Amino acid sequence: MAKPTIIVIGAGVAGLTCALELAERGLSVEVVERARTLGEGSCSWMAGGMLAPWCERATTEPEVAEWGAPSIDWWAERFPGTARQGSLVVAQPRDLPDLTRFAQRTEHFDWLDADGIAKFEPDLAGRFRRALFFRDEAHLDPRRALAALAERLQDRGVVIRFGVELAPQDARADVVVDCRGLAARDALPDLRGVRGEMVMVRSPDVSLQRPVRMLHPRLPLYIVPRGNGLFMIGATMIESERRGPVSVRSAVELLNAAYALHPGFGEAEIVELGADLRPAFPDNLPDIRRSGHVLHANGLFRHGFLLAPTLARRTADAVLSMLQPETNHADLPQRRRA
């Protein structure tokens, strides 16, 4: 019997992690992507790249932390650029009660005083009196991480065919893994887009080792160092499916946050303004759904890099159980229903 073949549609973080997970389990995989180059038109390109399950725990369902925690090792084993420096959460004096509340709603952190903050991030010395330090968290540069996954796939002989638009039902393979993100709405009617906007700046004056979140009454604001003086500032979360450029209001809020974190950002250059739509199911948690020989893996919402490894692992489990129906594999992973 010929070796079963699997086609993964979509080369964003969901598609590439699924493909790699399948290839690592010895399966024959091919990836097709409608864009001509890696990252083009994929919302993974705009991601923050924080692997911060316990920060997320403060504002999301427990599943996000539970599924997200193992992803730090997953990335560290496959992408050497994964920085395990922890992450920092600060608040402006007027929002300090929110910091206490944030702390109450999560775990795996230490309180830092002004000296502690100065020790970890010297540039923030004297700027904040208290902070939360999440020692075990990590971050990565999503664009470099996607490129590293593509390279690993290539090393394993997996071909990524760019510029190919393929509908899952037309793909000729034993199993089709549909990782098209928002483009999969034709098959997943309850999928919606949630707009996110980000800014990239280059600042020679400010240096940070780890992502810093600043509590804000309206946005989950964060600044992620990307090396070489580059910083990504994200991200808005708007229940809108408008594509198109960043609004002035959003840009002001994001840039203001950077400036409030460190006035040195006032001199930074704006390198990029980006906006895209995150694919989300109604409970904002990822899901794997089967229809015939197609598995739809989708709904990573704003947790693409954090949750993709677990989504990939579970997708690979599901693929294996479809290929070997005689062995008693588990059904699709159970997911709490809203």
Place this chain on the structure above:
Amino acid sequence: MFYGVDLSSRLLLGTARYPSPAVLERAIKASRAEVVTVSLRREGGTGRAGQSFWQFIQSLGLRVLPNTAGCHSVKEAVTTAHMARELFDTPWIKLEVIGDADTLQPDVFGLVEAARILARDGFEVFPYTTEDLVVADRLVEAGCRVLMPWGAPIGSARGLNNVYGLKSLRAHFPDIPLVVDAGLGVPSHAAAAMELGYDAVLLNTAVAEAGDPVEMARAFALAVEAGRAAYLAQPLEPRDMAQPSTPVIGKAVLGGV
């Protein structure tokens, strides 16, 4: 109750900032709210981009009260109201004209002007205002048949900042439905508003950002019901002296130095 529409629930719920639409749906059920507010500007951007989320809200089968949150001028608010009427096919509009970016305090001058324009255009306006009597008078004069004074600044969770002001507003407008909108943090705040004789309360953040929004929605529903029942049961007025609940006449007086 509101512009000829009778409702059995006295809790109106905002739909922003929940962990997910699924949690929002469960919170609405637990709150037993029949009216939900939806922000057009924040969620919409321009045009019909927020359609997925709006369709989801409409699919819940509730009465939608679109709002003009985020509008800082009369013109913006009026334009947003027209867009809302077209999208949600309702004459109802929760009118917000923000005057101060930090406290989100209403610009009452712009509010009265926008209310007049919208009422003339056939809208049924729910103005988000302060507890100022004179402003309230002008809003009624402009055509508003509901008034929504704040309890405290939006999202501040401070409760009723000016109980005296809210009370005199109630006394001044016995026949206009009054809703405390904004600033509530815990169910006792909602109960207190209802005990003052307010017709309803409107809240969002207190439920949406609670650790367990669904349970908090249920708690608010109970508080609103309790406060309303207490109001109808004619509560006592506070007094300065103790008034024993058991008779003292005929009892031996013990102690006393």
